[in-house]
Amino acid sequence: MTELRLVIFDVDGTLVDSQADILAAMGAAFAAEGLEMPARERVLSGVGLSLPETFLRLAGEQGQDTRARMIATYCTAYADLRQAHGPRSSPFYPGARAALDRLAGEEHTLLAVATGKSRRGLDRLIEAHGLEGLFHSRQTADDHPSKPNPAMIRAALDETGVAAHRAVMIGDTRFDIDMARAAGVASIGVAWGYQPAAGLGADRIIHDWAGLAPALDDLTETIS
Structure with a gap:
């Protein structure tokens, strides 16, 4: 055997x-805090990390509370996109x-x-x-x-x-x-x-x- x-x-x-939804949700997270989103290549280079690690890499100069809000916004935006697009989302x-x-x-x-x-x-x-x-x-x-x-x-x-x-x-x-x-x-x-x-x-x-x-x-x- x-x-x-x-x-x-x-x-x-x-x-x-899933890059379209990742980038859109990331844009929402940065926009909600009045911040400019990093370049596409930089965002995608961190895909695979946990969200706390991702936002530490992308917004490490922001405080922990701000990053926590950004993670929450990202998750909500990503879930909304998935709900709207179904399998087409990813x-x-x-x-x-x-x-x-x-x-x-x-x-x-x-x-x-x-x-x-x-x-x-x-x-x-x-x-x-x-x-x-x-x-x-x-x-x-x-x-x-x-x-x-x-x-x-x-x-x-x-x-x-x-x-x-x-x-x-x-x-x-x-x-x-x-x-x-x-x-x-x-x-x-x-x-x-x-x-x-x-x-x-x-x-x-x-x-x-x-x-x-x-x-x-x-x-x-x-x-x-």
Whole structure:
């Protein structure tokens, strides 16, 4: 019998393209305090971190109370956008849903999520895209320190009972890859996300979803 393996996905910038709503909600948060929003590239470079870490990076010169208000405004604006747009709010990247379905059909593969989203945000995305029952572990920023702390991956390993040498983290940012390394699992970086692929430092880089299966097979065989 083939030993189980665990494939852990980041969400924003990896599975779905949520940048339109992220930027709009961020704009609302800064505007509510009479502040100018940082450049698009700077905002997107922090996607994947928890919201307190994100706003510390983007508005660290503001006081803690101001940042707390900005986080609350961001969350409300993001939720309103998701409610208004439904699945169109964070569309799958081409080929992402098919890749998930293929992996879910493998008896020796379990799927998990490790995301900087809140649990409420992740649950709403899963509901909107009809992904209920697909992920065996859902790890969010509500329950763990921000990436790149390895707590989310370690919790997913504990929850599924899969050994670290049979797990792979897939993400689009250095936060994902550094988290994987800290947890002792292999990593795959995607080239279509919010940070340049050349700087990720992942074990493998894929440029489309067709490259996922061979990369996974190679890494789980190599590290088994």
